[in-house]
Structure formats: structure tokens, C-alpha cells
Amino acid sequence: MIGYGDRYPQRIHHRASSLPSIKDHPQRIACKEGTPYYSSSGSNPNPLIGAVVGGPGEDDAYEDDRADFRKSEPTTYINAPLVGVLAFLVGNPNPSHIIH
Numbered sequence: 038m039i040g041y042g043d044r045y046p047q048r049i050h051h052r053a054s055s056l057p058s059i060k061d062h063p064q065r066i067a068c069k070e071g072t073p074y075y076s077s078s079g080s081n082p083n084p085l086i087g088a089v090v091g092g093p094g095e096d097d098a099y100e101d102d103r104a105d106f107r108k109s110e111p112t113t114y115i116n117a118p119l120v121g122v123l124a125f126l127v128g129n130p131n132p133s134h135i136i137h
Contacts, residue, residue, distance in 0.1 A: 038087060038088070038089050039084050039085050039086055039087060039088045039089075039090070039111070040084055040085075040086035040087060041087075046090050046099070046101050046109060047080035047081060047084075047101055048078070048079075048080060048081060048101050048102060048103040048109065049081055049084075049085065049088070049090055049103065049109045049110065049111060050090075050103050050104070050105070050106040050109040050110040051081070051085060051088075051110065051111060052071060052075075053083060053085075054081040054082075054083045054084060054085050055071075055074050055075055055077075055081045055082070055083075055103060056071055056074050056082070056083070057074070057082050057083075058082065058083055061082070075103060075104075077103075081103075085111060088111035088116060089111060089115050089116050089119055090108065090109050090110060090111050090115070091106075091107050091108045091109065091110055091112070091115060092108060093108065094108065
């Protein structure tokens with residue numbers, strides 16, 4: 038999960054996260070002009086705090102590599118179940134009364 042713990046992913050596969058903000062770079066960045074940012078080994082300048090990425094491979098290793106989208110891309114099908122569970126827990130602070 039981005040932004041939590043000591044070793045969260047820094048280079049996720051997400052265009053808005055890997056490009057500089059409009060405050061820092063007010064000029065338009067066309068599609069191909071984003072390649073240097075995508076290819077950079079630096080951390081994403083706009084972290085998506087709370088986003089969950091694909092995660093480690095079968096060997097439980099996670100290389101923080103923006104190009105490895107299978108592991109580094111936050112997607113709705115990865116994040117939706119977590120949001121659902123967290124919403125349930127917020128709405129039901131004592132779930133033992135609901136789940137038997």
C-alpha cells in the first residue's frame with residue numbers, strides 16, 4: 038500500500054503519479070514527452086497514498102520497477118475489495134455482532 042510502512046513502492050506504474058505536478062511543471066506534457074519520467078529510476082513525485090499495487094511475484098519478491106506493470110500498477114480490481122472491507126469496518130465498528 039502506497040505511503041504506509043517503511044518500504045512501500047516508490048515507482049508505481051501510473052502516469053499522474055510519475056509525472057511532475059502542474060504546480061512544478063505548468064507546461065503541457067504530451068504523451069511521448071512523458072517517456073523520460075516513465076524511464077526515470079527516481080521515485081514518483083506524486084505518490085498515490087493508499088493505493089494498492091499488484092504486489093510481489095510468485096517468489097514473494099517485489100522489485101520496485103515502474104516498467105513491471107503487473108506488480109507496480111494500482112488498479113480498480115485490486116483496490117475495490119480492500120475499499121469494500123474497510124468501508125464495512127468503518128460502518129460496523131463492532132462486526133462481531135453482525136458476523137456469526
